[in-house]
Amino acid sequence: MVIVLKRDCTAEQLQEVKRAMERGGVKVMVSQGSEVTILGAEGNASGLNQQALAQMPGVERVVPVSEPYKKANRKYHPDDTVVDIGRGVQVGGRKLAVIAGPCSVESQEQIVGIAESVQAAGAAAMRGGAYKPRTSPYSFQGMGLEGLRLLSEARQATGLPIVTELMSADQLPIFEETVDVIQIGARNMQNFDLLKKVGKVNKPILLKRGLANTIEEWLMSAEYIMAGGNDRVILCERGIRTFETYTRNTLDLSSVLAVKRLSHLPVVVDPSHACGRSWMVERMAMAAVAAGADGLIIEVHNDPKNALCDGAQSITPAEFEALMGKLAPLARCVGREL
Ligand code: PEP
Ligand code: MN
Numbered sequence: 001m002v003i004v005l006k007r008d009c010t011a012e013q014l015q016e017v018k019r020a021m022e023r024g025g026v027k028v029m030v031s032q033g034s035e036v037t038i039l040g041a042e043g044n045a046s047g048l049n050q051q052a053l054a055q056m057p058g059v060e061r062v063v064p065v066s067e068p069y070k071k072a073n074r075k076y077h078p079d080d081t082v083v084d085i086g087r088g089v090q091v092g093g094r095k096l097a098v099i100a101g102p103c104s105v106e107s108q109e110q111i112v113g114i115a116e117s118v119q120a121a122g123a124a125a126m127r128g129g130a131y132k133p134r135t136s137p138y139s140f141q142g143m144g145l146e147g148l149r150l151l152s153e154a155r156q157a158t159g160l161p162i163v164t165e166l167m168s169a170d171q172l173p174i175f176e177e178t179v180d181v182i183q184i185g186a187r188n189m190q191n192f193d194l195l196k197k198v199g200k201v202n203k204p205i206l207l208k209r210g211l212a213n214t215i216e217e218w219l220m221s222a223e224y225i226m227a228g229g230n231d232r233v234i235l236c237e238r239g240i241r242t243f244e245t246y247t248r249n250t251l252d253l254s255s256v257l258a259v260k261r262l263s264h265l266p267v268v269v270d271p272s273h274a275c276g277r278s279w280m281v282e283r284m285a286m287a288a289v290a291a292g293a294d295g296l297i298i299e300v301h302n303d304p305k306n307a308l309c310d311g312a313q314s315i316t317p318a319e320f321e322a323l324m325g326k327l328a329p330l331a332r333c334v335g336r337e338l
Contacts, residue, residue: 001026001048003039004060013058014039020056024048046070067262069219071226072233077264083232085204086180087161089124091234092266096327096336097295099163099268100320101127102302103310104140105147114302115154117317121324122338125161125181126154127297132309133167133187140308148178155180163206163297169197176201186211186238186273189221199228206297208236208270211249215258222265235259235267236297237288239274248276248313251284253291260292268295272313278304281315282323289330298323 003017018028018039026041026048041048045066054062067073082092091097100118105111105128115126130147132140143150151162161180166172167188175182181204188194189210198205205225209218222233237256239249251274259267269288271281285296301307301314315323328338 001041001045001050002063002065003041003053004063005037005039005058006060007036009037009058013056017053017056017059020053021048067216067219069216069223069263071231072219072222072263072265074262074264079264081231081264081266083204083234083266085125085161085163085234087159089161091204091268092294094336095124096289096293096331096338097124097268098324098327098338099123099125099127099295099297100300101163102129102307103272103299103314104129104132104308105143105150106308108150108153110302111150111154112157114300114317115158115160117302118300118320119158119160121317121321123160123320123324124295125163126151126158127163127183127299128154129165129309131165131167131171133165133185134309145174148174152178166194166198169194172197172201176203179203181206181234183236184208184221189213189218192224195221195224196228199225199230201230203230204232204234205230206234206236206268208238209240209252209255212241215255215262218255219259219263222263233265234294235263235265236270237267237274237293238270238297247274247280249274251275251288253287256288256291256293266294268297269293270297272297272299272310272315276313278313278315278319281313282319282326285323286326286330289327289336290334292334 021028024047026043029040031038082090100123132142163181165183165185183206186208239251242250271284299314300320304311304314331338
């Protein structure tokens with residue numbers, strides 16, 4: 001952290017600020033220029049109260065120079081993190097992890113059938129919501145407990161690990177028992193209480209980027225989970241809100257590059273929620289792999305027209321198979337495999 005002093009800052013005020021910084025546990029370097037004087041904090045600045053310092057007499061502004069996230073920061077963990085999600089599947093290694101399945105679990109035949117077809121096409125894990133965050137309270141809210149039970153059946157049939165969204169901490173015990181990866185949805189990315197709770201569980205967390213959140217806010221949410229002791233975090237870019245309305249969201253593929261540089265955590269891309277249009281999914285999935293994503297999470301439905309949720313963005317099992325065929329050579333081009 002660097003503190004820029006006002007031009008008329010007195011020697012006493014400078015000393016006051018310096019002492020306040022030292023009380024926060026850092027050594028202070030004073031650089032007195034002809035135009036500006038700055039105080040630099042050397043050491044761990046996490047004990048400094050930025051807002052209090054900014055309000056002290058003589059202070060013009062406080063400039064943070066290092067990122068506020070530590071555990072998620074590549075600076076302190078240069079190697080890529082590979083997250084083991086069980087059943088022999090890893091996210092973040094050389095092999096791309098493709099997670100596929102319907103938006104929501106709807107029935108036994110639907111979820112088992114889709115799980116079997118995506119597995120045959122090479123998916124590494126399956127997705128399916130049992131608790132759904134819907135904009136309208138009158139829309140299908142998910143099958144709840146019965147949905148979790150059907151997901152377990154699909155896992156039994158295929159051996160694929162299950163990724164499913166947790167909406168409330170009340171469901172945490174049953175999730176710990178039945179799911180392989182806990183998804184924190186875009187709408188809950190800054191539900192700090194929920195983040196703290198999943199920071200305490202022994203399950204990998206798929207953390208979606210919020211609808212209107214910056215990359216730094218997203219990484220701070222990962223930090224919440226990691227600060228609790230859970231370092232198995234997988235980031236998921238799923239599009240952000242912009243002024244554009246043609247697509248459901250705007251897929252921010254540059255965030256994949258940014259996050260891979262800033263953090264050691266693996267990142268997967270969800271082209272389905274990003275675009276909201278099934279015909280865009282294939283190309284955007286390919287673009288995500290080209291951009292360096294560690295995997296994909298894709299909505300696949302056996303009957304998109306009659307899906308209870310997100311049919312317009314769901315591809316069919318046949319389209320998923322075709323996509324996987326196209327991803328394989330592309331993965332090799334970027335030094336990965338499928
Ligand atoms: C989902 O995965 O079905 C979902 C609701 O995603 P998001 O939180 O990204 O909107
Ligand atoms: Mn969905």
